[in-house]
Amino acid sequence: QVQLVESGGGLVQAGDSLRLSCAASGRTFSRNAMGWFRQAPGKGREFVAAIKSGGGTTYYADSVKGRFTISRDAAKNTVYLQMNSLKPEDTAVYYCAADAEGISWSGSGYYTDYRTYDYWGQGTQVTVSS
Secondary structure (H helix, E strand, O other), rough: EEEEEOOEEEEEOOOOEEEEEEEEEOOOOOOOOOOEEEEEOOOOOOOOOOOOOOHHHEEEEEOOOEEEEEEEEEEHHHEEEEEEOOHHHHHEEEEEEOOOOOOOOOOHHHHHHHHHHOEEOOEEEEEEEO
C-alpha cells in the first residue's frame, strides 16, 4: 500500500522558516514527479511546487518563487519543501503528492495540475502569524 506521510508543519511567525518532509512508502518514486499543494480555509487546492524525476527540473507558483525550494532524496524516497521568509498568506494545510505514471512531459502545465497526481498525503498544517 502506497503512503505519503508529511511532517514538519507548525506555528511560526512571519519571516521564519520551516522545512516540510514527505516520506513515501509502498513503492519508489525516484522516476516520478512529486509535488506540494496547499489549501487554505475556504479556498481551493493550490499548486505550490513540483519536481521532476532526477530533481533537475522544478516548478514553483509565483507566490512562493524565490522563498520556497523543493528537493528530493531518491535514496530516502523523500521530497522536501524548504520554506523561507514565511508570510501569513502562506497559512494552509500542505499536501504532498506523487505521480504514478513516471512519464516526462515538456512544459510546466502537467506538473502544476493537481489532477496529474495519483497519491496524496494526509496534509500538514502550516500557520504563520503576523
